[in-house]
Amino acid sequence: MATIQVSERADPSERPELLTASDATIEDAVEHGDPMVLRGLLYQLTGDPELKDMALKTARVGRAESVMPAGDAEVAMVRRKAVEFLKRYRDSGAGPIDPGPLERLPESLALIVGETIKSEALDLMVEETALDPWARSLRWSRKPDPERLENFKVTVIGAGMGGLNAALQLKRAGIPYQVIEKNAGVGGTWYENRYPGARVDTPSRSYTNLFGVDFPCPYPYGTYAENQKYYDWVADEFDLRKDITFNTEVHSLRWDEASAQWEIQASGPDGKQQTVRSNAVISAVGFLNRPNMPDIEGMDAFEGRSWHTARWPDDADLRGKRVAVIGTGCTGYQLIPEIVPDAAHVTVFQRTPQWLFPVPGYLSPTPPQLLWLDRNLPFHTNFMRFRTFYGAGPDFVRMFDIDPNFKDPHSVSEVNKAARERSIEFLRSKLDDPKLVEIMTPNHPVWSARPVVVDPEYCILDALQADNVTLVTGGIRRINRTGIEAADGSQHDVDVIVYATGFRANDFLYPMSIAGRDGTTIADLWAEEGARAYLGCMIPGFPNLWTLYGPNTNGGLPVAQFHEVTTLYALKCMEHLILEGKAAVEAREDAYWRYNRIVDEGNSRKVWADPRAHNYWWTKYGRSASQIPFTGYEVREFLQRPDFADLEVR
Numbered sequence: 001m002a003t004i005q006v007s008e009r010a011d012p013s014e015r016p017e018l019l020t021a022s023d024a025t026i027e028d029a030v031e032h033g034d035p036m037v038l039r040g041l042l043y044q045l046t047g048d049p050e051l052k053d054m055a056l057k058t059a060r061v062g063r064a065e066s067v068m069p070a071g072d073a074e075v076a077m078v079r080r081k082a083v084e085f086l087k088r089y090r091d092s093g094a095g096p097i098d099p100g101p102l103e104r105l106p107e108s109l110a111l112i113v114g115e116t117i118k119s120e121a122l123d124l125m126v127e128e129t130a131l132d133p134w135a136r137s138l139r140w141s142r143k144p145d146p147e148r149l150e151n152f153k154v155t156v157i158g159a160g161m162g163g164l165n166a167a168l169q170l171k172r173a174g175i176p177y178q179v180i181e182k183n184a185g186v187g188g189t190w191y192e193n194r195y196p197g198a199r200v201d202t203p204s205r206s207y208t209n210l211f212g213v214d215f216p217c218p219y220p221y222g223t224y225a226e227n228q229k230y231y232d233w234v235a236d237e238f239d240l241r242k243d244i245t246f247n248t249e250v251h252s253l254r255w256d257e258a259s260a261q262w263e264i265q266a267s268g269p270d271g272k273q274q275t276v277r278s279n280a281v282i283s284a285v286g287f288l289n290r291p292n293m294p295d296i297e298g299m300d301a302f303e304g305r306s307w308h309t310a311r312w313p314d315d316a317d318l319r320g321k322r323v324a325v326i327g328t329g330c331t332g333y334q335l336i337p338e339i340v341p342d343a344a345h346v347t348v349f350q351r352t353p354q355w356l357f358p359v360p361g362y363l364s365p366t367p368p369q370l371l372w373l374d375r376n377l378p379f380h381t382n383f384m385r386f387r388t389f390y391g392a393g394p395d396f397v398r399m400f401d402i403d404p405n406f407k408d409p410h411s412v413s414e415v416n417k418a419a420r421e422r423s424i425e426f427l428r429s430k431l432d433d434p435k436l437v438e439i440m441t442p443n444h445p446v447w448s449a450r451p452v453v454v455d456p457e458y459c460i461l462d463a464l465q466a467d468n469v470t471l472v473t474g475g476i477r478r479i480n481r482t483g484i485e486a487a488d489g490s491q492h493d494v495d496v497i498v499y500a501t502g503f504r505a506n507d508f509l510y511p512m513s514i515a516g517r518d519g520t521t522i523a524d525l526w527a528e529e530g531a532r533a534y535l536g537c538m539i540p541g542f543p544n545l546w547t548l549y550g551p552n553t554n555g556g557l558p559v560a561q562f563h564e565v566t567t568l569y570a571l572k573c574m575e576h577l578i579l580e581g582k583a584a585v586e587a588r589e590d591a592y593w594r595y596n597r598i599v600d601e602g603n604s605r606k607v608w609a610d611p612r613a614h615n616y617w618w619t620k621y622g623r624s625a626s627q628i629p630f631t632g633y634e635v636r637e638f639l640q641r642p643d644f645a646d647l648e649v650r
């Protein structure tokens with residue numbers, strides 16, 4: 001099992017709020033707790049055997065099958081025990097508390113999810129409890145020479161979720177670093193995407209770092225503002241801002257073999273060019289960071305205002321306006337229901353409908369009682385985090401497999417078909433007009449493009465049925481002075497055009513120019529087949545460069561976790577250089593191709609290889625540069641320690 005150093009966890013020495021809590025407050029809070037989480041947590045803390053023997057049942061909650069207590073009596077038993085525990089803990093002073101024997105953890109976690117956790121996945125799952133919030137930090141295998149350490153300088157490009165974690169981990173490891181960020185603040189995606197309705201579709205408890213496990217989640221799915229709060233907290237709590245050069249964009253990197261350093265060219269707020277030299281670079285420039293503007297005839301002729309959703313103007317006021325929204329991916333479907341109530345008219349230009357996954361309570365806040373448990377029931381945040389992460393199980397990615405023996409015109413497997421049927425059932429439940437059901441039913445199989453999570457109470461389907469909405473599906477011919485001419489010749493005059501047209505997802509590292517060891521650029525290397533990397537983070541010929549959210553790192557693990565394991569991998573490579581007095585490390589070309597063949601082979605058996613899917617999960621080169629076909633525990637295993645047989649160190 002993973003080594004966890006729980007002693008490093010910042011368990012509050014006192015819980016003053018609990019000390020003064022009434023019995024009624026405790027009972028009310030526990031009533032809102034997840035009984036399975038309470039069961040595993042209490043078992044971990046007390047070892048009470050009655051919790052282990054509880055009868056269970058499997059039932060569907062939203063879209064997922066979930067194991068839960070068999071009946072009311074079992075739920076009542078767990079809640080009673082939780083109330084008793086909290087009262088006892090309160091009455092004994094609510095001081096620091098031990099998380100119970102670590103050997104018990106596998107069993108306690110299994111009690112939460114109602115199944116034994118397979119041994120291959122256990123280390124990842126234990127890590128995800130964040131009982132050790134620094135489990136994905138570098139622990140030096142021996143003390144580095146201070147001079148060598150001081151002379152090894154790292155530049156991190158970008159201060160979004162990935163760059164902030166990299167900065168913090170470098171700081172903890174004592175490796176000198178600086179961050180260069182083109183924006184005026186931290187947060188990346190959530191600093192830039194402030195359109196109405198912008199929020200995560202990954203549960204917020206899984207969308208933070210291990211060290212952020214106790215950060216409050218007032219929404220189960222955080223809005224952009226809540227996400228931004230988290231990044232500001234990371235930057236302030238760990239005093240990272242002073243190491244970030246804001247308003248400065250990196251344009252080029254050139255590897256200088258003689259000095260074994262990267263020469264980095266950047267431009268600051270006044271346009272002044274700066275040159276920075278560093279031994280290593282971590283690129284954390286994001287995957288969905290550069291807006292993708294369509295190329296439509298006449299775009300410049302439009303006399304109203306227009307903008308991309310990632311550039312939402314602070315003074316945008318759509319009240320009483322006629323608005324066109326071009327694009328209906330996740331962003332369009334999040335935005336449209338928010339603007340319809342106030343706009344005079346909204347014209348939606350939809351090329352491809354998306355599969356909708358209704359999640360009850362998607363837009364609702366977290367009940368205050370649950371937040372109370374987060375603050376007052378020791379380790380509640382940890383076990384809730386684990387429960388959320390475990391989701392549909394450790395082999396979640398296998399749900400995307402194409403079953404070669406499954407014959408169906410629309411679906412690729414039994415589970416894929418069931419998901420499709422549930423989504424169509426949802427469309428039918430929301431839409432009165434069968435014609436609209438047909439229009440909103442995607443042609444591509446479920447999961448061959450990113451499905452859109454929606455709140456069944458109010459979502460895009462409600463918006464499309466409003467009197468002030470027109471849905472145009474036949475395409476756009478041109479944009480003109482007053483609005484948009486559709487392919488069928490109809491003219492749609494508008495005051496504002498919003499481009500919800502996504503990002504240049506497959507243009508990894510764009511628009512930076514990166515020249516490697518022999519002067520070849522990454523653009524040259526990728527010219528014929530698009531972006532690839534070894535383990536998603538290293539490229540042969542480009543020493544001491546690691547990419548976060550690089551090629552084929554979408555999926556497998558949620559983004560925060562993927563950033564963490566990749567960053568730890570990069571730091572372990574740097575540790576090797578520093579301890580061994582070496583200058584450079586890069587992926588060997590044979591290892592790069594071997595890894596990519598496994599990735600391509602795996603992806604060819606996933607639903608996103610379906611020819612009906614046209615989206616950024618599949619490239620024009622006939623492969624996916626974004627998706628990873630591995631489970632989370634396989635990803636962790638690949639990145640757990642550098643395999644120096646695959647790397648060239650000099």
Ligand SMILES: Cc1cc2nc3c(=O)[nH]c(=O)nc-3n(C[C@H](O)[C@H](O)[C@H](O)COP(=O)(O)OP(=O)(O)OC[C@H]3O[C@@H](n4cnc5c(N)ncnc54)[C@H](O)[C@@H]3O)c2cc1C
Nearest residue numbers: 158160161162181182188189200201202249250285286289
């Ligand atoms: C609207 C939207 C919703 C999303 N929802 C989810 C979700 O629910 N779940 C999920 O897992 N993912 C989601 N994503 C993906 C999201 O991008 C990642 O979750 C995460 O934010 C990536 O973090 P990052 O640090 O890798 O990149 P980013 O957050 O994109 O940060 C990159 C940073 O690098 C900076 N930068 C870029 N180029 C340069 C340069 N040349 N010089 C200097 N600085 C530079 C940028 O300014 C930015 O600050 C969403 C994306 C969008 C756009």
